[in-house]
Amino acid sequence: MFKEFNLENLEKSSVILEELLNSSRKKVEELLKIEIKTYKNFVLPFQEIGESINEFITPIFHIDSVKNSEITSKVYEECLPIISKYESEISQNENIYMSLKDIQYNENNTLNNIQNKVLENEIRDFELSGCNLDNNKKKRLEDMDLLKSELSHKFSQNLLKATNSYELIIEDFEDVKEIPQSDLELAKFEEDGKTKYKFTLQMPSYLAYMTYGSNRDKREELYKAYTTRASENGKIIEDLLSLKYEKSKILGFENFAQYSLATKMAKNEDEVVNFLIELGKKVKPKAIKELEEIKELALKDGIIDFRPSDISYYSEKLKKAQYDLDEEYYRPYFEQNSVLKGFFNFLEAMFGVKFTKNKAKAWDDKVQVYDLSENGKVSARIYIDLESRKDKRGGAWMNNWHSYFKNSNGDINLPTAYIVGNFPQSTNEIPSLLRHSDVVTLFHEMGHALHHLLSKVDEPFVSGISGVTWDTVEFPSQFLEYFSYDKDVLKLFAKHYKTGEVLDDEAINKIIKAKNFQSSMATLRQIEFALFDFKLHQDLYKTEDKVQNLLDSIREEFAVVIPPKYNKFQNGFSHIFAGGYSAGYYSYKWAEVLSADAFYMFIESGNIFNKELGQKYKDCILSQGGSYNMDKLFFDFAQRNPKVESLLKIDGII
Numbered sequence: 001m002f003k004e005f006n007l008e009n010l011e012k013s014s015v016i017l018e019e020l021l022n023s024s025r026k027k028v029e030e031l032l033k034i035e036i037k038t039y040k041n042f043v044l045p046f047q048e049i050g051e052s053i054n055e056f057i058t059p060i061f062h063i064d065s066v067k068n069s070e071i072t073s074k075v076y077e078e079c080l081p082i083i084s085k086y087e088s089e090i091s092q093n094e095n096i097y098m099s100l101k102d103i104q105y106n107e108n109n110t111l112n113n114i115q116n117k118v119l120e121n122e123i124r125d126f127e128l129s130g131c132n133l134d135n136n137k138k139k140r141l142e143d144m145d146l147l148k149s150e151l152s153h154k155f156s157q158n159l160l161k162a163t164n165s166y167e168l169i170i171e172d173f174e175d176v177k178e179i180p181q182s183d184l185e186l187a188k189f190e191e192d193g194k195t196k197y198k199f200t201l202q203m204p205s206y207l208a209y210m211t212y213g214s215n216r217d218k219r220e221e222l223y224k225a226y227t228t229r230a231s232e233n234g235k236i237i238e239d240l241l242s243l244k245y246e247k248s249k250i251l252g253f254e255n256f257a258q259y260s261l262a263t264k265m266a267k268n269e270d271e272v273v274n275f276l277i278e279l280g281k282k283v284k285p286k287a288i289k290e291l292e293e294i295k296e297l298a299l300k301d302g303i304i305d306f307r308p309s310d311i312s313y314y315s316e317k318l319k320k321a322q323y324d325l326d327e328e329y330y331r332p333y334f335e336q337n338s339v340l341k342g343f344f345n346f347l348e349a350m351f352g353v354k355f356t357k358n359k360a361k362a363w364d365d366k367v368q369v370y371d372l373s374e375n376g377k378v379s380a381r382i383y384i385d386l387e388s389r390k391d392k393r394g395g396a397w398m399n400n401w402h403s404y405f406k407n408s409n410g411d412i413n414l415p416t417a418y419i420v421g422n423f424p425q426s427t428n429e430i431p432s433l434l435r436h437s438d439v440v441t442l443f444h445e446m447g448h449a450l451h452h453l454l455s456k457v458d459e460p461f462v463s464g465i466s467g468v469t470w471d472t473v474e475f476p477s478q479f480l481e482y483f484s485y486d487k488d489v490l491k492l493f494a495k496h497y498k499t500g501e502v503l504d505d506e507a508i509n510k511i512i513k514a515k516n517f518q519s520s521m522a523t524l525r526q527i528e529f530a531l532f533d534f535k536l537h538q539d540l541y542k543t544e545d546k547v548q549n550l551l552d553s554i555r556e557e558f559a560v561v562i563p564p565k566y567n568k569f570q571n572g573f574s575h576i577f578a579g580g581y582s583a584g585y586y587s588y589k590w591a592e593v594l595s596a597d598a599f600y601m602f603i604e605s606g607n608i609f610n611k612e613l614g615q616k617y618k619d620c621i622l623s624q625g626g627s628y629n630m631d632k633l634f635f636d637f638a639q640r641n642p643k644v645e646s647l648l649k650i651d652g653i654i
Contacts, residue, residue, distance in 0.1 A: 002371075002381050002416060003402070004361055005059060011071060013060050014078035020056055021086045024049050028096070037099050039107055039115055044408050046096070047118070047460045051403060051413070057083055058401045066420060067363050068160060068391045080149050088142035091129035100126070114627040118459050121467055121626075128262055130251055137250050144243050151243075155236050156578040159571075160393050162229035168199040168209070168222050175215035180328035182433055183208035186425065201226050203395075204388050204424045210312040211327075216303075223309035224566060233571040234544040240577055241547075245540040256537040260583035264471040265590070265630060272534055272586050279589060279644075280527040280558045283653055287520035291560045294318055308563050315518060323514040327435045330507070334439055335497035336386060336423065336432035340368070342493020343442065346483070350614035351622070353454065355382075364389070366426070372453055380404070380453035381416045386442070387432050388422040395574070396421040396441045398448035398477075404625075405460035415453050415464055419445045431497055436511055440484045447480030448473075454618060455625040467626025470580065471587040475630060476621060478588075478595035482650070485515050486608050516652030521560060523589075523651065528558050530586040533576045537583035594634055596647035601638060 009016065027049050031042050060079055064072040090096065104119045111119070130141045170176055176184060176197050187197040187205065199209045199222060206226060213219050241256075248259040257269055266272045294314045295306050303310065319325050344355040353372050358381070360369040366387050372380040385392075401416040421441060426432040434442075451473075452464035461467055483489050487508050494503035531554050541547045547570060555562055563569070575581040598617065602608050620637035634642055648654040 001378065002360070002414060003055065005363065005383065006361065007059060007063055007363070010060070010063070010075055013075050014082060017056065017060075017079050017082050020053065021082065024053060024086070025089075028090070028093075032095050032099065037103055039103055039111055039119075040408075042099060043103060043115070043118065043122075047405070048407060051405070051460045053083075053086075055402060058399065062399055062401075062418060063363055065393045066385060066389075066391075068393065073157065076153060077150075080153065081146055084146040084149055085142065088129075088138075088145055091126060092131050092133075092138045092141070094131055097123070097126040097131045114457060114459055114462060117467070117627055118461050121461065124262070128251060128259070133250070141247060141250060144247055148240060148243050148247075151236050151240050152578045155230075155233050155240075156393060156574060158230040158233050158236070159574060159578070163201045163394060164390055166201050166225045166229075168218065168225070170197045170199065170215075170218065172215075175213065175218055176209075178214050179208055179212040180331070182328070182331060182424065182430060183212070185430065186427070201229065202388050202390070203422050207312070210309070211316045213313065216310065216313075219313060220307060220309045223307075224564075227563065227567040227569060227572075229568075230571050231568065233577070234547075234568065237547060237570060237577060238542065238544060241536065241541055244537065244582065255539060257534055257583040258538075260470075260537065263469060264584065264587075265469045266471055266586075269534075269538060272590075273531070275590065276527050276531050276534070276586055280524060280531075282648065283520040283523045283527075284558065284560070286653060287524045287560045290518045290521045297321070308561050308567070311561065319514055319517050323510045323517070325510045325514045327437070330436055330494075330503070330511070331424075331433035332496050332498065333494045333503045333507075334434040334436065335495075336426070336434060338495050338497065339434060339439055339442065339493045340384070342495075343446070344370075345492050346489050347446075347450070349609060350611060351450070351454070351618045352615070353450070374454075378414070380414055382449055382453065383416070383418045385418065386421040386423045387425045389425075392420070392422065393574075394422055396445055398445045398452070400452045400465055403452070403460045403463045403466055404455040404457065405463050406458040413460070415455065417449045417452050419449055421445065433497065436484075440481055443480045443484040444477045447477030450480070451476040451622055451625070454622040456623040457625040457627045459627070462626040464625045469626075469630060470584045471590045472594065472630035474588050474591035475594040475598075475634075478592050479598050479617075482595070482599040483608070485512055487512065488608060519651040520653055523653070524558055524560060526589055528554055529573070529575075530589060531558065532570075533573075533581065533585035534583055536576075593644050593647050594630065594642050596650045597642040598634070598637065600646040600650065 028046070031037075031045060034041055057079065060075060064076040100119055100123050104116070104123065108116065130138055133141070171194060176187070179187070183204070184197065187199055187208070189196055189198055199205050199213075206222065209222055210219055213222070244256040248254070248256040251259060253259040253262075257272075261268065261272070266275075294311060297318050298306050298310055298314045316327070348354050352374055354374075355370040355372060358369045358371050360381070362369055362383055362385070364385060367383055367385045370382050370384065371378050372382065397420050399418040399420065401418065402413060404415040405413050407413055419442075421438070423434050423438045424432055448465065451468070455464040457463040465473060487505070490508050490511070491502055494508070495501065532551050535550060535554065536547065541550060551570060576585055581587070598621075602610055602613055605613055617637060621633055624633050631641075645654065
């Protein structure tokens with residue numbers, strides 16, 4: 001039923017991949033020999049060929065992110081040019097392109113809307129790959145795509161190496177006296193008969209000291225190490241920007257931002273920039289007030305030269321003063337397994353999806369595998385890997401492996417996905433105790449996973465998250481996040497890991513009230529990142545200095561805190577230089593308008609556990625994958641267009 005996760009032949013992957021792709025080439029050639037091509041005899045098997053390749057390559061690229069080693073990097077680097085060459089060949093094959101165009105013309109009136117959507121997307125993507133260009137330009141595009149992939153991987157590897165190579169060793173207990181016991185236990189070690197404490201740039205460790213570290217100079221030292229990681233990535237950024245700009249010009253676009261929007265919901269560059277600027281102007285006045293509150297608190301400690309490295313520390317103190325909220329107090333109530341169990345109960349109640357643990361093989365002992373069932377029938381599988389490790393890249397993400405679709409024999413192919421996080425580690429003495437912010441992240445990534453796993457679209461190229469426009473792909477993830485602040489949802493899993501005591505109403509109310517703590521500063525920071533990303537791809541910024549100048553100019557207009565000159569945030573901006581968010585980081589805010597408005601419907605219904613509305617959301621949004629544009633799907637669900645006011649209301653900005 002499900003393919004097992006098995007990488008026993010990992011080191012031979014490039015050889016196996018070459019064989020698979022040669023077989024795929026022959027299958028494509030056979031399809032092209034068909035005299036009268038139809039959707040059934042050409043497009044369906046063509047999609048299945050693509051799916052089989054994705055099924056093989058996804059675990060190989062995935063393992064390099066979650067169990068990074070010299071071997072995984074070597075295999076990744078061996079496979080990358082092979083798959084890139086094949087993808088370029090296919091995407092620039094005029095015979096496939098013309099066959100799709102002919103089928104679209106001949107069967108336009110007999111195909112259903114979803115089949116027409118597959119053809120529309122594929123024809124567009126062939127054109128965006130330079131299918132209509134001469135051979136010299138095609139070859140240049142092929143070379144650039146490979147080089148771009150190699151540079152992105154190098155960017156990611158540099159960042160991981162820099163993150164792992166730094167340690168801050170503290171010997172004086174006075175410098176760690178405010179750090180919560182659970183974090184302190186993870187940091188503590190014995191050396192030369194002394195108790196010492198080690199803090200790293202891994203996110204749980206970094207956040208622990210930045211939020212609770214008593215020594216201001218040590219916080220600055222750690223902040224500087226974090227914001228100056230991978231300086232060599234500055235040159236990689238130059239090369240990536242140059243390649244993307246050249247690619248967009250070859251394909252007939254003015255810049256890479258314009259090329260990027262060809263596959264997104266936003267209509268043009270002005271619409272994106274104006275959306276971000278208008279939102280920024282609405283939230284900046286409140287963000288300035290939020291910063292002043294932090295500075296006033298720091299002033300009581302005699303700090304007149306307030307630094308960015310002071311923000312987390314004094315924000316935590318301010319949050320505690322305003323809401324009596326201490327994130328650490330909650331961690332014993334958010335034990336990882338308890339959270340998962342309660343979360344699954346919530347998802348079953350809302351969407352009729354049951355999670356059953358499975359002993360299937362995974363890549364690490366800490367990975368948990370679950371089968372999903374609907375109406376008593378197994379329908380999907382998910383791998384959940386939540387704890388931080390030294391060999392795992394930072395951040396959190398969802399990775400789709402198999403898609404739901406109906407194959408040419410009429411059998412259903414079941415979907416699978418991975419969720420990856422970097423939450424506090426478990427030890428023999430202490431289980432993994434999450435912060436509420438980790439719980440929010442888990443809900444977010446599960447939103448992505450359900451969007452993929454609950455698809456009921458028969459065509460693989462528009463099933464699950466496939467074919468979903470990038471600027472709306474965050475809608476289901478951000479929508480599910482909002483439920484992680486609801487009292488009744490929290491009570492399903494917020495139980496003390498030792499006593500089983502449920503978190504009381506007063507403590508939960510503090511989380512809810514504190515939800516919008518510094519929401520304007522957070523929104524403004526996202527706008528800063530999004531504008532930097534989008535404007536960076538509207539022109540060619542040839543040098544590191546010009547990239548920095550652009551970032552500085554955006555900060556001058558929108559940032560409430562100007563970072564020190566040594567801060568090279570861009571060298572760690574993986575989303576756009578090692579991920580899929582180039583000229584698309586605005587998507588987070590763009591999609592958040594949809595997610596906030598959808599969640600607001602549950603609030604207005606007077607019942608956050610509105611199962612009827614939950615089922616409608618599942619039917620109209622989750623099950624439809626990328627088969628229709630999200631503006632249509634949202635309208636089907638809400639019976640109206642989305643309203644930006646819902647986002648501002650939910651964030652407490654208006």
